[in-house]
Amino acid sequence: MFVYLLRNNKVVAGILAFIRVYLGYQWMTAGWGKITGGEFDAGGFLQGAVANASGENPTVQGWWAAFLEAVAIPGADVFTFLVMWGELLVGIALILGVFTNFAALMGIIMNFAFLFSGTISTNGQMILLTLFLLVAGYNAGRFGLDRYVIPFLKEKVTHKNEERFVKQAEAH
Template sequence: MLNLLRKNTIAAGVLAIIRIYIGYQFIHAGFAKITSGGFDASGFLKGAIASSTGEHPAVQGWWAAFLEHIALPNADLFSFLVQWGEILVGIALILGLLTNFATLMGLVMNFSFLFSGTVSTNGQLILLAFFVLVAGANAGKFGLDRYAMPYVRKYFTVKGNHRKGTTVA
């Protein structure tokens, strides 16, 4: 199965569709936040913190502590990061540019939303993103990664290595 995801051209096409779908979901969410006249995450953060108490808390205490002591005091920064992060992840996934990194950043955001008690499409997007992430370079085969990754690999080539072309793993 792993070999199929990482090497098969048909799988690359299916992964491109999945990647574009995930990217669209991120762009759609980010665009809605940017054009709504000023996205403010503080209400969401306060609601998540409030959901950490009671008999059956939806948010775990350690995450609520992070939200209360780090995210909430910096709500403006987190608001900026969420809306523009969603836009940038969406663009990168649709274009197939730095696909693995964009997918990883999308996973971080989706897990953050889940940790905060949100039940939406986040679980579905996480599941799909794992297929894209496991597929590695094949997920960006039909995208700009095909052209960009040789330059990225060249940039991260270890200088002074005994074998020419050996890259950092």
């Protein structure tokens, strides 16, 4: 019943729009600050996360530290780019309400990566709020550009599928 309410109620869609814009603003400002600040380098953050995987009270799991050492640290330049631009683009998409579910999914993946790396901050709160957007599906973007984009894309896909089926039928 709660999921039905999240996915179908227009009043809830309005509440989700506020949550969406709030989260979008958080992501956008974080990404913009990293892009324009010129000092962000994921390498230092990643090294710190690996260092926090040892000691008496490690805050980073060993399996995550192994991933960071084997994949993320050697590709720190790529991760720096992905974090900066990912945060900015997720933020813009959430504010505009375009591809809301995909943006929310990418945001929650980043939040979990930050949590796995030992950073608490607002990640837990953002994950909780993002879960509401993900469960709500289309309703989370109802009062945004998804209201126009999603039906347009569905129509295009349906039209292309119909054309393909007609061509297949004519071939037989």
